[in-house]
Amino acid sequence: MSEQWLDAIAWxxxxxVPVIAQDAADGKVLMFAWMNAEALRLTxxxxxxxxxxxxxxKLWHKGEESGHQQVVKEIRLDCDNDVINLQIEQKGGIAxxxxxxxxxxxxxxxGQWKAVDPVLKDPSDIYGKS
Amino acid sequence: MSEQWLDAIAWxxxxxVPVIAQDAADGKVLMFAWMNAEALRLTxxxxxxxxxxxxxxKLWHKGEESGHQQVVKEIRLDCDNDVINLQIEQKGGIAxxxxxxxxxxxxxxxGQWKAVDPVLKDPSDIYGKS
Numbered sequence: 001m002s003e004q005w006l007d008a009i010a011w012x013x014x015x016x017v018p019v020i021a022q023d024a025a026d027g028k029v030l031m032f033a034w035m036n037a038e039a040l041r042l043t044x045x046x047x048x049x050x051x052x053x054x055x056x057x058k059l060w061h062k063g064e065e066s067g068h069q070q071v072v073k074e075i076r077l078d079c080d081n082d083v084i085n086l087q088i089e090q091k092g093g094i095a096x097x098x099x100x101x102x103x104x105x106x107x108x109x110x111g112q113w114k115a116v117d118p119v120l121k122d123p124s125d126i127y128g129k130s
Numbered sequence: 131m132s133e134q135w136l137d138a139i140a141w142x143x144x145x146x147v148p149v150i151a152q153d154a155a156d157g158k159v160l161m162f163a164w165m166n167a168e169a170l171r172l173t174x175x176x177x178x179x180x181x182x183x184x185x186x187x188k189l190w191h192k193g194e195e196s197g198h199q200q201v202v203k204e205i206r207l208d209c210d211n212d213v214i215n216l217q218i219e220q221k222g223g224i225a226x227x228x229x230x231x232x233x234x235x236x237x238x239x240x241g242q243w244k245a246v247d248p249v250l251k252d253p254s255d256i257y258g259k260s
Contacts, residue, residue: 005241020150020159027157029150032213044238077243078233079226083162085234096209103208104215108174111135113207 006037010082016052017084021095024073024087030095031103033060035084040075047072049086066126068092092121099123136167140212146182147214151225154203154217160225161233163190165214170205177202179216196256198222222251229253 009017016034023030033051035043039059042050049070053060063069074087096103098119105117139147146164153160163181165173169189172180179200183190193199204217226233228249235247 005238005243008243018148018162020162022157022159027152027159029152029157029159029215032148032150032208075238076234077236077238078162079228079230079235080233081236083233085159098209100209103210103213104206105209106207106211108135108205108207113135113138 003041006041008081009037009040009077009084010080011037012082016054017082019051019084019086021049021070021086021088024089028102029104030088030090030101033062040084043072043086044075049088063091065128066092066094066097068094068126070095094120094126097123097127099126133171136171138211139167139170139207139214140210141167142212146184147212149181149214149216151179151200151216151218154219158232159234160200160218160220160231170214173202173216174205179218193221195258196222196224196227198224198256200225224250224256227253227257229256 011017015036019033019035021031034054036052039050039052049062049072051060051062069091071089072086076085093101099121100117100119105115106113107116141147145166149163149165151161164184166182169180169182179192179202181190181192199221201219202216206215223231229251230247230249235245236243237246
């Protein structure tokens with residue numbers, strides 16, 4: 001199968017592309033992460049989001065530990081071919097490792113960041129006690 | 131005024147932070163760009179989005195040429211303190227330099243990127259003939 005669609009992407013020097021994952025149902029931005037070409041290819045092939053973990057330097061099948069997989073409804077690319085937008089269904093309703101729905105739970109209020117969204121599940125219950 | 135909220139951000143080595151600009155009304159992701167500390171401070175102070183242009187290496191007051199300013203309703207930060215999410219009102223209804231509402235107008239279909247959203251205004255009418 002042709003992989004021209006992957007070659008069309010303007011990868012960073014590190015071979016990555018930034019990815020915005022958004023709830024397909026209501027547009028909530030859930031998280032931001034990175035993919036390399038292999039991650040994006042696997043995401044398109046399997047229909048489940050696969051990212052590249054820059055800290056662990058390996059593929060990160062979202063939900064592999066937490067069960068909070070992301071079912072991909074649509075993959076979009078921006079005008080400069082260097083940012084991906086995923087429309088997803090978030091399994092478990094939790095995208096953030098803090099147990100919140102979205103990673104973007106801090107809001108600037110009067111010059112301070114305030115955590116304004118609830119923790120839906122204790123992270124120790126998501127990831128175990130290891 | 132304290133700028134602790136700016137110091138809280140995990141800036142890249144280049145002193146930047148990625149920014150996702152989203153329509154406050156319906157959640158459409160309109161564009162992705164970068165800010166340095168000055169851009170973010172100005173955005174918070176003025177209530178209009180100011181980015182850092184990596185190509186032109188200068189502050190970019192969104193809409194300065196096109197008139198398509200972004201009125202900022204909310205500024206959010208993610209769990210790692212390294213990505214910003216702006217909730218905005220997009221003046222003119224066009225965020226993309228191609229004359230489309232959103233920069234994310236290419237959708238992956240059968241292994242090809244297809245432009246699926248309409249051009250609302252000819253870019254030459256937005257930016258002049260210079």
